[in-house]
Amino acid sequence: MESLHTGVTMRKSLAILLIAAILIGSIIAYEYQLSRSEQLTGTITVSGAFALYPMMVMWAGEFQKIHPNVRIDVSAGGAGKGMADALGGLVDIGMVSRSISPAEIQKGAFYVVVAKAGAVVTINANNPALADLLAKGVTRSTFMGIFIFGNVTTWGQVVGRPSMTDPINVYTRSDSAGVADAWASYLGNHIQADLKGVGVNGDPGLVQAVQNDRLGIGYNNLNFAYDNKTGKPVEGISIIPLDLNGNGKIDANEDFYASKDKLVGAVASGAYPEPPTMELYLVTKGNFTGLTKDFVRWILTDGQRFELENGYVPLSSAIVADQLSKIGQ
Numbered sequence: 001m002e003s004l005h006t007g008v009t010m011r012k013s014l015a016i017l018l019i020a021a022i023l024i025g026s027i028i029a030y031e032y033q034l035s036r037s038e039q040l041t042g043t044i045t046v047s048g049a050f051a052l053y054p055m056m057v058m059w060a061g062e063f064q065k066i067h068p069n070v071r072i073d074v075s076a077g078g079a080g081k082g083m084a085d086a087l088g089g090l091v092d093i094g095m096v097s098r099s100i101s102p103a104e105i106q107k108g109a110f111y112v113v114v115a116k117a118g119a120v121v122t123i124n125a126n127n128p129a130l131a132d133l134l135a136k137g138v139t140r141s142t143f144m145g146i147f148i149f150g151n152v153t154t155w156g157q158v159v160g161r162p163s164m165t166d167p168i169n170v171y172t173r174s175d176s177a178g179v180a181d182a183w184a185s186y187l188g189n190h191i192q193a194d195l196k197g198v199g200v201n202g203d204p205g206l207v208q209a210v211q212n213d214r215l216g217i218g219y220n221n222l223n224f225a226y227d228n229k230t231g232k233p234v235e236g237i238s239i240i241p242l243d244l245n246g247n248g249k250i251d252a253n254e255d256f257y258a259s260k261d262k263l264v265g266a267v268a269s270g271a272y273p274e275p276p277t278m279e280l281y282l283v284t285k286g287n288f289t290g291l292t293k294d295f296v297r298w299i300l301t302d303g304q305r306f307e308l309e310n311g312y313v314p315l316s317s318a319i320v321a322d323q324l325s326k327i328g329q
Helices: 002-027 030-037 051-065 081-089 102-106 130-136 140-149 155-159 178-186 204-210 260-269 290-300 302-306 316-325
Strands: 042-048 070-076 091-094 109-124 169-173 197-202 216-220 236-238 278-284
Touching: 002 155, 042 051, 042 081, 042 290, 051 236, 051 302, 070 081, 070 290, 081 091, 081 109, 081 278, 091 290, 109 178, 109 204, 109 260, 109 290, 109 316, 130 155, 140 155, 140 169, 140 178, 169 178, 169 204, 178 216, 178 278, 197 204, 204 216, 204 236, 216 290, 290 302, 290 316
Parallel strands: 042 070, 042 091, 169 197, 169 216
Antiparallel strands: 091 278, 109 216, 109 236, 109 278
């Protein structure tokens, strides 16, 4: 009965969010009627966080349908690259999936939040302890032993089977990444540099490393851990559930990993903790101006309606209004 109630609650949360996103778009539709009819031209360059890359590609495509004389070039490379490129004037917009530091603001970083996403722990689908891991989950303290302290070194330790001596092969991000900061923050307010493991560049690289290693463990933005077409974990990967209450089993209210939609619903409702959920930002040097401002304004309004279907959580109407005010409507 509790499982049924939880499922209904999640579906209601998703429905409310979707309705809110649609209402936001409807309310401001008149404001953007003029910009839709204008013949906008020019090129916008974007680089940065893998966490926001799939959504940005979608946004770029939809905006270019409205304004066919606009070209938007999008590349991924990590949150650190997005910030550096934006501050260095190498791109118009940087995608960043971590908090903006005071030092970056002093250098001219101007930012708005555009979405929310989550990070998950990934293991190989042929892990020898898979059945126990899926049934019991893993507590934060055990994850700290794996990724921070290095004193949990076998899969038998994780699932309470001393006879299982298979080693844990830990992978982490080698590039500056918001998902790494979010995961480290969940593990006791640590930072990316505190995470142990073999460094791998980018979300796709980290997925591949775990796919190729039966004993591997890593972490990923959920949009790289799940297949966008099937909504299931990508081939060769399983997701380790978080045992949030530490009772040694995954309860009904902790069981939201079977599909991307279920996990996005948990992020949206707050059932999935923050961190490792994270806000996603667009950054420029100074304020957004000209064509770039038109694009960011569209993302904050009409563009929000594409987020849920693509594995992201849209902003509330209050946050949208605040961000629009920040860039100067």
